[in-house]
Structure formats: C-alpha cells, structure tokens
Amino acid sequence: MAAWAAVVKKGLTKAGKAVGQKALSKATEATKRFQWRPFVLPLLTMIVLIPALVIFFFVQVLYNQFVNDAEASATSGTSSVIGTKGINEAVLKWKDEMMAAMAKPKPECAGKSDCGPMFTPDEIQQLIPYILALTMAESGGNVPNGDIMQSSESMCGGKMGCITDPITSIKYGIEHFYKVWIEVKDRAAKTNNSQVNNFDNIIKITLQSYNFGSGFTGFAFANGAIYSEELAKKFALKHATRSDCGWRSPYCYGNFKYVEKVFEFLDFSSSGSQQVVQNGNLPTLQSAKSNFSPEGQSVIDPTGTGGNVTPRLAAMYNGVKSNNLFNHSVSCWGNRTWGEHPKGRACDFMFRFGENSNSSSELAEAQKMITYLLQNQEKFGIYYIIWQNKIWSTKDPTRWRQYEFKSGSVDCTKPGSGQQYNTLCHNDHIHVSVY
Structure with missing residues (x-):
C-alpha cells in the first residue's frame, strides 16, 4: 500500500505541475493580451490615417498648383508698365539714351568694376514712362541749351545753365533721379507702413524731390511720409524767398504741382486696346x-x-x-x-x-x-x-x-x-x- 501510495502521489504531483504550468502559460498570454489591447486601436488608426493624410496633402498641393500656377512662356518682348500720352518727338527720340543711362553703374561705385547698374531691366521698364513724362514736364525737349532734364543744378552744385547738351543732361538727370529714388525707397521700407511703403507713394515723393531737391525727401518723412500736394506746399512755403510768383504764390519755391504736371503725360486710361464682350x-x-x-x-x-x-x-x-x-x-x-x-x-x-x-x-x-x-x-x-x-x-x-x-x-x-x-x-x- 505504501508503495502504491507513493506512486499515486508522484503521479499527482507531476500532473499538478503540468496543470499548473499550463494554467500559468494561459494566464501570461491573457496578461499580455490585456496589456497591449489599449494600444491596438490607436496604433491601427495611426497606420491608416498618416498615409491617408500624406496622400490628401500631396493631392491638395498638386491641385492648388494646377489652379494657381501661371506658366510663363520664355518668349521675347516685355509688357509696358503704364502708357504715356502727349510725349513729343523732341523727348521721345531720347528714350533709348535714357534707358542706356539707367543701366549704367551706380554713381557711388565710380571706378569699381563689380558695381551693379542703377536700375535693373525690370525697373527700367517700369520707370521709363515716368522719366519721359518728367522730361516733358521739365522742358518738353525744346530748350536752347540742350538741358532737357534741367539737371544743371545736379551737375554744378546748385548752379543753373552749366549743361549745354542733351546727353549730359540725361546723364545727370538720371543720376539725380536714382539717388532720390533709392533714398525714398530705403526710408519707406524702414517704416513698415503699407501706406508709406508702396509704389504710388514712393514715386510721388521721388518726383517731387526731383523738382524740389533731395531736401524734400527728409521733410516728407519727418511729416508723415505720405505724399500730398499740401505737404509740397508746406515745403515750398518754408523755402520760399519771395511771396509773389504768379499762380504759385505764396509758394514760391519749385513747383508744388510738379507731380500733377508729370502725371499729365502718363496714361492711366481705362480704355484698353482689347474689345470686351459684356x-x-x-x-x-x-x-x-x-x-x-x-x-x-x-x-x-x-x-x-x-x-x-x-x-x-x-x-x-x-x-x-x-x-x-x-x-x-x-x-x-x-x-x-x-x-x-x-x-x-x-x-x-x-x-x-x-x-x-x-x-x-x-x-x-x-x-x-x-x-x-x-x-x-x-x-x-x-x-x-x-x-x-x-x-x-x-x-x-x-x-x-x-x-x-x-x-x-x-x-x-x-x-x-x-x-x-x-x-x-x-x-x-x-x-x-x-x-
């Protein structure tokens, strides 16, 4: 009996261990399943969602590019920035010379071989109508001494009448315009004010400064930095040495209507050349x-x-x-x-x-x-x-x-x-x- 009892005990012990090990194994698997289950759904969501978002974004970018991209053709010619009107042949014949002068090196870089031009090709196309209109306002191209841009004062330190040919007049006129243009642009950019730093305001201050002299630029930026005829009047009155000068009285310094006079030769007409069907x-x-x-x-x-x-x-x-x-x-x-x-x-x-x-x-x-x-x-x-x-x-x-x-x-x-x-x-x- 004792021997049989020992055998039975041994068998039960082995069976018990087997059952215990099997139960432990199942419990471990259940525990593992329980530990990973909270992360399964988010993980699957990320696996599916991230590629979907990437594909959606890529398709959206391509679509936006398709809708918004303008394919520019590499063909010759450029479009005119604005039109001019009333420019006579006496001024128009100097257009090429003016454009060539605008493309010359910056005056502050005289003698330097690596100096850039005063104006880029795009700027020349943009500004040449204003240069032509300015010349019309200054002289109409018909002056005995040839100073068509009235730039003697720029060349001769304030003295008038020292220029005797159109080529020299254009050279110093363009340089004077450039210096004023750059100063106005730089000052405007520093204001971080869209009413100041925009082309319309910059060109108007530049034009008035061409007439009054660069002193008007500093005056304008010290008094609101936005061009107006009233601002030009204040400057003219401040610098006038007399009070009787005909229609300009009492603003007897330069021409406070200079911008208006230049703009008379610029075409902002709404009547284009193409026929519209309503x-x-x-x-x-x-x-x-x-x-x-x-x-x-x-x-x-x-x-x-x-x-x-x-x-x-x-x-x-x-x-x-x-x-x-x-x-x-x-x-x-x-x-x-x-x-x-x-x-x-x-x-x-x-x-x-x-x-x-x-x-x-x-x-x-x-x-x-x-x-x-x-x-x-x-x-x-x-x-x-x-x-x-x-x-x-x-x-x-x-x-x-x-x-x-x-x-x-x-x-x-x-x-x-x-x-x-x-x-x-x-x-x-x-x-x-x-x-």
Whole structure:
C-alpha cells in the first residue's frame, strides 16, 4: 500500500505541475493580451490615417498648383508698365539714351568694376514712362541749351545753365533721379507702413524731390511720409524767398504741382486696346494673349505686404487704383509655399472678408474693374481671374467656367455658405493673376 501510495502521489504531483504550468502559460498570454489591447486601436488608426493624410496633402498641393500656377512662356518682348500720352518727338527720340543711362553703374561705385547698374531691366521698364513724362514736364525737349532734364543744378552744385547738351543732361538727370529714388525707397521700407511703403507713394515723393531737391525727401518723412500736394506746399512755403510768383504764390519755391504736371503725360486710361464682350456681370474676350516673357520680382509690393512682385502685377494694381476702380482692401504678395502670390504674380481684391459680396453695388464695382482688366489684358499680362465661384482664363477667354475647387468640406461646385466657403470659392474677393 505504501508503495502504491507513493506512486499515486508522484503521479499527482507531476500532473499538478503540468496543470499548473499550463494554467500559468494561459494566464501570461491573457496578461499580455490585456496589456497591449489599449494600444491596438490607436496604433491601427495611426497606420491608416498618416498615409491617408500624406496622400490628401500631396493631392491638395498638386491641385492648388494646377489652379494657381501661371506658366510663363520664355518668349521675347516685355509688357509696358503704364502708357504715356502727349510725349513729343523732341523727348521721345531720347528714350533709348535714357534707358542706356539707367543701366549704367551706380554713381557711388565710380571706378569699381563689380558695381551693379542703377536700375535693373525690370525697373527700367517700369520707370521709363515716368522719366519721359518728367522730361516733358521739365522742358518738353525744346530748350536752347540742350538741358532737357534741367539737371544743371545736379551737375554744378546748385548752379543753373552749366549743361549745354542733351546727353549730359540725361546723364545727370538720371543720376539725380536714382539717388532720390533709392533714398525714398530705403526710408519707406524702414517704416513698415503699407501706406508709406508702396509704389504710388514712393514715386510721388521721388518726383517731387526731383523738382524740389533731395531736401524734400527728409521733410516728407519727418511729416508723415505720405505724399500730398499740401505737404509740397508746406515745403515750398518754408523755402520760399519771395511771396509773389504768379499762380504759385505764396509758394514760391519749385513747383508744388510738379507731380500733377508729370502725371499729365502718363496714361492711366481705362480704355484698353482689347474689345470686351459684356455678358451680364462677367465680361469676356473673343481672344487673349498668352505668350509673355517671364519677369522677376523686382518691385516692392504696392500693397505693403513686405514682399516683392513683378512689374506686370504692380502695373495692374496701379492701373486699378489710379482709376479708382477698387476702394477696399488689397493684398498681393503672400508668404506661402504654393500658388501665384509668393511669386509676386497675384493680388486679392477683398470686398467683405468671409461674406458673400454679391450686393448690387459690389457686383457693379466688380464688373467695372474686371472690364478694365480685360480691356488691358495684353498690357498687364492678365492670366486668369476668379470671382463668385467662376474663373476666366486666357485658355478659354470667351467664357467664365465653374470654379471647381474642393478642399475638405468645401466644394465650390455646390451651393454653400460660411467664411471658409466664401473665401475659398472667391465670393468675398476677386483674385487676379498675371503671367
């Protein structure tokens, strides 16, 4: 019995150990399953969601590039920045000489072989109309001594009449314009004020300083830094040595209407060369130019964003503003990674941010502005315009197409509302892109 009991005991012990080990193994597996279970769902979500987000972002970028990129063709020629009017042959015959003078080395770098030009090619194209208009205002090209830009004082330290030929007059006139232009631009950039640091204000202070002398630049920036005829009058009155000078009295120093006089020879007319077809609120063209040469971002954004834009875009903006076609917020250059804005080739003309700007007055204002842009499509190099869920493009200039933009819950092909919808579908602003 004792031996049998021992055998039974041994068997039970072995069986007990086996059962215990099996139970322990199952318990360990259960514990492991229990420990990992809270992390399984988040882990699977991340595995699925991250690639999906990457794909969505990539597709969105490609779509935005497709909608917003303007493909500039590398062909010859440049578009005119603005037009001129009333420039006579006595001035116009010196245009090439003026442009050549603008491309010469900076005067402060005399004798240095690595000095850059006073003006870049884009700046020359942008500013030559002002130089021609300035020369018309100064002399009309018809002066006995040949000083067509009236620059003797610049050459001879304040003395008049020392220049006797047009070539020398142009040389010192361009240098004087350059020095004033650079000083005004530098001062304006330091203000961080979009009302000061924009092309319209800079060119006006530059022109008035050409007439008054560079002292007006310091005076302007010490007194608000925004050009006005009243500011010019104050400077003229301060420096006048007499009080009777005909129509200028008592502002008997220089010409306080000099900017106005120069602008008489600049064409900001809304009548372009292209025939517009009116289709309700959205005018179109029978044909449009699409082969434009590329331009660099050589012009300070006139809307004061702190970036640079192309001469074409600056010309388009200045044309709209000079004709009082849009009197709301405008933003051109944008610090982003896609589209036309960072390339300096697009402006947003904002009516009421986030709201559907479809009142009768807003639609009429938009129609007038878009008509002007299409009339001047070739002049400004207009590529496409987006407004009220529709897009006009040089690719199909005879009609406005549905703007087929989609992003998240926003689908511009379907009715919608809200700030995001109205902005992304361009119900609150007019988007204008140039080549």
